[in-house]
Amino acid sequence: xxxxxxxxxxxxxxxxxxxxxxxxxxxxxxxxxxxxxxxxxxxxxxxxxxxxxxxxxxxxxxxxxxxxxxxxxxxxxxxxxxxxxxxxxxxxxxxxxxxxxxxxxxxxxxxxxxxxxxxxxxxxxxxxxxxxxxxxxxxxxxxxxxxxxxxxxxxxxxxxxxxxxxxxxxxxxxxxxxxxxxxxxxxxxxxxxxxxxxxxxxxxxxxxxxxxxxxxxxxxxxxxxxxxxxxxxxxxxxxxxxxxxxxxxxxxxxxxxxxxxxxxxxxxxxxxxxxx
Numbered sequence: 001x002x003x004x005x006x007x008x009x010x011x012x013x014x015x016x017x018x019x020x021x022x023x024x025x026x027x028x029x030x031x032x033x034x035x036x037x038x039x040x041x042x043x044x045x046x047x048x049x050x051x052x053x054x055x056x057x058x059x060x061x062x063x064x065x066x067x068x069x070x071x072x073x074x075x076x077x078x079x080x081x082x083x084x085x086x087x088x089x090x091x092x093x094x095x096x097x098x099x100x101x102x103x104x105x106x107x108x109x110x111x112x113x114x115x116x117x118x119x120x121x122x123x124x125x126x127x128x129x130x131x132x133x134x135x136x137x138x139x140x141x142x143x144x145x146x147x148x149x150x151x152x153x154x155x156x157x158x159x160x161x162x163x164x165x166x167x168x169x170x171x172x173x174x175x176x177x178x179x180x181x182x183x184x185x186x187x188x189x190x191x192x193x194x195x196x197x198x199x200x201x202x203x204x205x206x207x208x209x210x211x212x213x214x215x216x217x218x219x220x221x222x223x224x225x226x227x228x229x230x231x232x233x234x235x236x237x238x239x240x241x242x243x244x245x246x247x248x249x250x251x252x253x254x255x256x257x258x259x260x261x262x263x264x265x266x267x268x269x270x271x272x273x274x275x276x
Contacts, residue, residue, distance in 0.1 A: 049074050054120045058111045064142045064215045065189050071210050072144040072185040085149055089206060093126045098134050099262025102126040118214040125207040132199030134258040135238050138188060140221045140231040143211040145186040150205035152179045153266045154186055157195035157238060159222055166252045170195050170238060172272045190221055201265050239269050246274030
């Protein structure tokens, strides 16, 4: 599905109709709109599928894992015209991240689960050349990310168990030196590939992230119902020496330590992948 320009008025009308738009910048969709099934109005098939999936997640008809798998597949089907990417590049981030990283939320929608509020967002990630997004775990959020421009070096880790407050046991499970528009998507849920770390070594990166927040009842999360922190990203240090089983004790780190990671490429730190 190729996404091209859309007028600002059509864009606003589309945003009012859809639940979660993963590529709804002010320049998306003539050909997608023409392909819209009857009755969908301004919704192209891509937008309609994202809206349907977020509604199913909210109603409990999709698990968080199935939701991410579905949206990952839709992101990989997506093609974007150069004018869309150039507009997003020129527009730039409007949310300061860690170090030189930046973000722009291009759509947000409230979700209402049975016993708690949630949210679904489409977020552009801007990573300048030489910058890294610090290593972090995720509490009660799920996401899938596709690189639109450039290349990320990515490491992913599984959370194994909590050791004590502020320390979790993790194991590195991937070492992906070149993740591009060709894929793969960078997926994570509360119980799979939850910790990751990525950087832009060879040039600036623009990526599109689809995230859903507060998708699990607190008791079903990795940290459990007594966790006082809200849904979000929390920085950890995965560079401690792994034991013979590849287990790393990763400590929670503060913003200053996280910012230090943004100034160093992942290649500065040896991979701790264990032979399989």
